[in-house]
Amino acid sequence: MTVELLVFLILSALTLGGGMLVVTTRNLFHAGLYLMISLFGVAGLFVLLTAPFLGVVQVIVYIGAIAILIMLAIMLSPNITNLPNPFTAQWPVGAALAVIFFVMLITVVTPVMNELGADDWVNSDQLTVDTAGDVPADGIATLGEELVDPHKYMLPFEVASVLLMAAMIGAVLLVHPGKQAEDVIEDVA
Amino acid sequence: MTGLFENIVSHGWAVFLAKLIGAFVVGTAGLLWTLIGIWFERKVAGRFQDRLGPNRVGLGPKGRFNLSYKFGWAQSIADLIKIFLKEDIRNTGTDRWTFNLAPIMVTMSVVLLWAVIPFSDGWIGTDLNVGVAYLIAVGGIGTIGVMMAGWGSNNKYSLLAGFRSVAQLISYEIPMVVALLVPVLMAGSMSTQTIIRQQYIAFMFAVPMTLLIFLISGQAENGRGPFDLLEGESEIVAGFHVEYSGMKFGMFMVSEFLHAFTLGLLTAILFMGGWRIPFVPLDWVQEGKYLGSFIWNLLGFVMLLSKAMIAYFVLIWVRMTLPRLRIDHLLNFNWKFLVPLSLINLLVVAFVWKAIPGTDAINSFADAFIPSVVLLIVNMAMFLGVGAVLADKGRQERARVAARVYPETVEAAPTN
Numbered sequence: 001m002t003v004e005l006l007v008f009l010i011l012s013a014l015t016l017g018g019g020m021l022v023v024t025t026r027n028l029f030h031a032g033l034y035l036m037i038s039l040f041g042v043a044g045l046f047v048l049l050t051a052p053f054l055g056v057v058q059v060i061v062y063i064g065a066i067a068i069l070i071m072l073a074i075m076l077s078p079n080i081t082n083l084p085n086p087f088t089a090q091w092p093v094g095a096a097l098a099v100i101f102f103v104m105l106i107t108v109v110t111p112v113m114n115e116l117g118a119d120d121w122v123n124s125d126q127l128t129v130d131t132a133g134d135v136p137a138d139g140i141a142t143l144g145e146e147l148v149d150p151h152k153y154m155l156p157f158e159v160a161s162v163l164l165m166a167a168m169i170g171a172v173l174l175v176h177p178g179k180q181a182e183d184v185i186e187d188v189a
Numbered sequence: 190m191t192g193l194f195e196n197i198v199s200h201g202w203a204v205f206l207a208k209l210i211g212a213f214v215v216g217t218a219g220l221l222w223t224l225i226g227i228w229f230e231r232k233v234a235g236r237f238q239d240r241l242g243p244n245r246v247g248l249g250p251k252g253r254f255n256l257s258y259k260f261g262w263a264q265s266i267a268d269l270i271k272i273f274l275k276e277d278i279r280n281t282g283t284d285r286w287t288f289n290l291a292p293i294m295v296t297m298s299v300v301l302l303w304a305v306i307p308f309s310d311g312w313i314g315t316d317l318n319v320g321v322a323y324l325i326a327v328g329g330i331g332t333i334g335v336m337m338a339g340w341g342s343n344n345k346y347s348l349l350a351g352f353r354s355v356a357q358l359i360s361y362e363i364p365m366v367v368a369l370l371v372p373v374l375m376a377g378s379m380s381t382q383t384i385i386r387q388q389y390i391a392f393m394f395a396v397p398m399t400l401l402i403f404l405i406s407g408q409a410e411n412g413r414g415p416f417d418l419l420e421g422e423s424e425i426v427a428g429f430h431v432e433y434s435g436m437k438f439g440m441f442m443v444s445e446f447l448h449a450f451t452l453g454l455l456t457a458i459l460f461m462g463g464w465r466i467p468f469v470p471l472d473w474v475q476e477g478k479y480l481g482s483f484i485w486n487l488l489g490f491v492m493l494l495s496k497a498m499i500a501y502f503v504l505i506w507v508r509m510t511l512p513r514l515r516i517d518h519l520l521n522f523n524w525k526f527l528v529p530l531s532l533i534n535l536l537v538v539a540f541v542w543k544a545i546p547g548t549d550a551i552n553s554f555a556d557a558f559i560p561s562v563v564l565l566i567v568n569m570a571m572f573l574g575v576g577a578v579l580a581d582k583g584r585q586e587r588a589r590v591a592a593r594v595y596p597e598t599v600e601a602a603p604t605n
Binding site (some may be wrong): 004029030036052063075 | 199201202204205284287317318319322323325326327328329330332333336337340348351352355359362379
């Protein structure tokens with residue numbers, strides 16, 4: 001067993017186990033903590049895939065900002081321990097969606113793996129084959145250049161920025177002391 | 190060390206074991222350093238408050254010739270033994286795992302920072318090419334620890350501190366991150382080692398405004414000095430660690446002191462040139478000219494520690510001099526002053542840096558000289574602008590207060 005495989009197994013266990021516990025625990029605060037564990041496992045997987053920048057960004061954005069704000073919202077709500085029943089009537093829909101999503105992932109991942117040269121990757125140990133030659137030496141510089149390259153990802157990048165900006169302005173307007181939310185919506189409409 | 194293990198196990202495991210031992214050594218050294226750090230801070234703090242600080246504790250038989258009683262340097266060791274012997278209490282109603290894990294998380298977030306700190310040219314845990322982003326990511330884990338302590342303690346004061354931690358630490362993360370972008374921009378890399386190597390002229394001389402923003406937001410991230418609202422003892426007893434005793438409280442304390450010193454280290458690395466010795470060319474150190482590689486590394490290490498101690502001293506100075514802020518003042522200061530200022534600062538530095546030719550390949554003192562001077566002039570202009578804005582705000586605020594307190598003598602000032 002190689003170190004990479006061991007680390008991969010630990011990170012997978014963290015991701016899946018954490019995700020499982022998020023939906024089964026009866027304590028919302030604990031659910032928030034388990035969510036962080038799960039996200040941390042995903043960050044570790046990014047690092048294992050030689051994408052350390054993505055891994056670090058995952059920790060900064062998802063754990064450092066989003067999960068903490070979720071936890072703050074949880075801490076401000078009443079009756080967060082001892083939820084009577086963690087399952088709702090929506091579970092059949094959820095299960096169906098999960099199956100569809102899984103099939104979708106398999107159909108996307110299999111051609112990519114074949115392209116990388118790992119035939120029949122589900123049954124082989126070629127997953128740990130290191131193809132470092134395909135990874136650019138300075139990933140961050142490449143990423144930065146592609147994000148501002150008009151022929152690559154400039155448009156999605158800018159659209160996402162505008163969307164975030166709109167969300168931020170909306171949040172500021174909603175809590176503006178001089179105006180109620182209804183007035184703001186009337187003004188905009 | 191990797192070679193030693195390779196005789197026994199495969200290459201992958203050998204690297205893993207070597208890194209494990211390295212992590213153990215660096216982490217333990219960091220934690221032991223707090224003994225000296227706490228003693229130093231108490232000594233300095235004592236002087237700021239016109240008293241002596243620790244001056245009694247020493248080792249061995251007492252007498253005129255036993256120098257170990259000088260300066261009370263063994264105070265921290267005595268405190269360490271005391272805190273180990275204290276009873277570890279966990280109240281009923283606390284959330285067991287959350288409560289017990291919180292001090293570990295807080296301490297871990299600080300010790301993890303030491304992984305990317307370059308102590309010298311060849312002495313670094315891991316030279317990550319995303320080093321600076323890693324620093325920010327790890328810092329976020331400490332916030333989780335404080336929240337866990339606040340919620341898990343089942344105490345209303347702790348919970349209030351947990352809310353405050355989110356408000357304060359998340360807010361001050363923004364100017365901190367934007368300030369960190371400036372050295373990254375000037376060095377053209379996120380690796381801490383490359384940032385040091387690129388400082389032919391220390392960045393603090395070129396971008397003093399960024400240094401100031403970094404120090405202020407770093408002090409707030411650390412939750413001490415005028416920003417110690419998380420544990421404001423006059424308002425919420427002891428904040429998030431009100432229910433902790435014994436070594437668990439000790440871990441919170443150690444992590445706070447170590448975080449303060451680590452902030453000094455980061456200031457030294459990002460703005461003061463790290464292990465680079467002034468007026469010594471980089472290739473002497475890298476190739477081990479005249480003195481040999483080890484001696485140069487050692488000198489660099491001493492240099493880094495001296496610079497870090499200077500920055501640490503400034504942080505203690507601020508902590509001991511300024512009174513605690515109110516929570517609304519704290520947040521207003523951040524969102525209405527520090528965040529806009531840091532964004533403007535980043536934009537100005539980026540534009541100036543791009544406007545000066547030759548800044549993408551700086552390989553000597555001469556290359557760095559003109560950009561540094563230009564940036565310094567621009568920074569001075571920014572300082573003057575900020576000063577003018579602040580003076581104007583202060584005048585308005587004084588007129589507003591005067592109009593409220595003595596409405597009959599002062600004519601009403603325009604309010605907005």
